[in-house]
Amino acid sequence: MAEMSPSKALEITQNPEKYTVQERKDAKKVLDAYAPVAGEGGKGSRGQKLNKGGDVTVVSIGVGKMKKKDAKKLTKAQMADGGMAYGKKHMYAAGGSVTMNPGLKALKAKSPEAFNKITGN
Numbered sequence: 001m002a003e004m005s006p007s008k009a010l011e012i013t014q015n016p017e018k019y020t021v022q023e024r025k026d027a028k029k030v031l032d033a034y035a036p037v038a039g040e041g042g043k044g045s046r047g048q049k050l051n052k053g054g055d056v057t058v059v060s061i062g063v064g065k066m067k068k069k070d071a072k073k074l075t076k077a078q079m080a081d082g083g084m085a086y087g088k089k090h091m092y093a094a095g096g097s098v099t100m101n102p103g104l105k106a107l108k109a110k111s112p113e114a115f116n117k118i119t120g121n
Contacts, residue, residue, distance in 0.1 A: 086119045087091045 004026055012019045012027035017025075017109040082090035082098045090098040 006030060006034050 009030035010025035012023055013031065016024050079091035080094070080096070081094055082092040084090070085098040085100055092098075104115060104118070107118070
């Protein structure tokens with residue numbers, strides 16, 4: 001059977017005598033996927049709790065003014081300088097510093113050619 005649209009499922013549930021038992025079951029599944037059914041022990045068809053007062057969640061976006069000094073507190077944290085390593089500057093969000101791997105330090109002392117191949121310097 002092809003996908004049933006919610007409008008077709010609603011039509012089937014409103015006029016059940018015109019449709020087969022299987023079509024009614026399929027229509028109920030489609031409608032259950034779109035909205036919870038009230039009256040099932042305080043839970044929707046997917047197990048969500050239904051609120052008693054019929055309240056819905058609303059998202060509101062507002063525009064207003066605030067002082068510059070307060071707005072600066074809301075800005076995104078800047079990247080902190082982490083230092084130089086392997087000829088590149090490193091930046092970190094939470095500060096910190098970059099250090100050379102002790103194994104690479106030993107390799108640099110032992111074989112500078114191999115170190116340069118690995119680090120690309």
